[in-house]
Structure formats: structure tokens, C-alpha cells
Amino acid sequence: MSKRAKYEMKPFTVLVEGNIGSGKTTFLNYFKKYENVCVMAEPIDMWRNCGGHNLLEYMYEDRERWGFTFQSYVQLTMLKQHTLKTRLPIKLMERSIYSARYCFVEKMHRDGILPSPSASVINEWFKWTIANVDTSVDLIIYLRTTPDVVYQRMQERNRKEEKTVSLTYLTEMHEMHENWLYHKTMFTCPAPVLVLNADLDKSVIAEEYERVEPHIFSNCLSVLAS
């Protein structure tokens, strides 16, 4: 099979994961300059407009009422992103069906926001999906931060939906990401994980990004050539 044909089938897929405010979008934007990289759209834009409804806003206003609706839609949007075809050899995604399930749905369930029957429905969809649809991933970039730093950034960006997000919540979400991607004590990682120090300021973070480039580009070549 020619390499071109392979590209059309499945790009080298990289997930960019990390706490709220860890700089996922900035990371993705940095890679837009490469013609061979397909940078996927920010999922938050889809959550803000589901048939004219801002589900993200609803979810933060009343988590018990809208948690299930929101997570159902997140799962669909992430599935669309996983399966979106590209002719480019590399695909970069912000978040995934995995972080949605392993970090956010899990947290909502543990906090009692998603009752067990609702969490089970999401989980059954999730299990069926990853078993029957190609959501495979080649590399995960974990933008590792400390909760204080992301709390500060979140306050500075001042998103209207996130006004009620506390440092405690960010600390707990940090732990979810840590246990999944760093300590690897929770669930399984769908691909090898590369950890970046994403506490660094925007002015110097490009050096961290450059450190990652060879991992993306050379791993891509070896995977596609195999």
C-alpha cells in the first residue's frame, strides 16, 4: 500500500490533554504553521452552540440538570473529531473521548452530579464506541500544570461560563489528569504520553513546544512507514 493511501486512511493522531487553562489551544495554534498537520477545531466552540444552545453555560449554571445532556454532546463532538478524515499525515486534537470519560464524566459521577444510571448510559456508549469505531491514538501530549497557575489564567481570560469554577475544582481536575496520564493509576492510556511543563509563561513556552516537534514528526514517519 502506498504511503499516500495510508495517509488517507489514518493520520498519525496526537491528543493534546491537560487541565482547564493549561494552554491546549495555544499549543494547537503553534502547529498551524505546518502544512502537513491537520489542527482540529476547538471543541468548546461546539459545546457553546448545539442547535443554538450554549450547553457549557447551562452545565455550569445547573450541573445536576444539564450534566448528562452536556456530557452526551461532548461525547458526540469528540467522536466526530476522532473520525474526521484528513489527507494530511498528522492530526492534532484538543481533548478526546478519553479525557471526557476518564476525567470529566468520572468526576461528575464521583461528585454525585451524574447519578449512576446516567453515568452508565454514557459509559455504555463510550465502551461500545471505542470497541467498534476507530478512535485509536498514536501519542498524547500532556500539558502538565499546577492548579494555582491555571486558576490565575482562568481568572485572567474571564470566560463568562467559567465564573463559578473554583481553585478546589481545578485542583480536583488536576488530580484526575495526573492519575490518568502521569501516575497512570486510573484507567488506561490509549497511547504513549509525553509530558510538557505547561506552567511556563507564553513568552518561553515555544521552547517546550520545539522539544515536542521531533516526537511528533519523526514518530509520524516511523508509524506511517511501518
Ligand SMILES: Nc1ncnc2c1ncn2[C@@H]1O[C@H](COP(=O)(O)OP(=O)(O)OP(=O)(O)O)[C@@H](O)[C@H]1O
Ligand atoms: N467532558 C468535558 N471535556 C472537556 N471539558 C469539559 C468537559 N466537561 C466540562 N468541561 C468544561 O469545558 C470547559 C473547557 O475546558 P477545556 O479544558 O476543554 O478547554 P480550555 O480551558 O479552553 O483549554 P486551554 O485553556 O488548555 O486551551 C471547561 O470549563 C471545562 O470544565
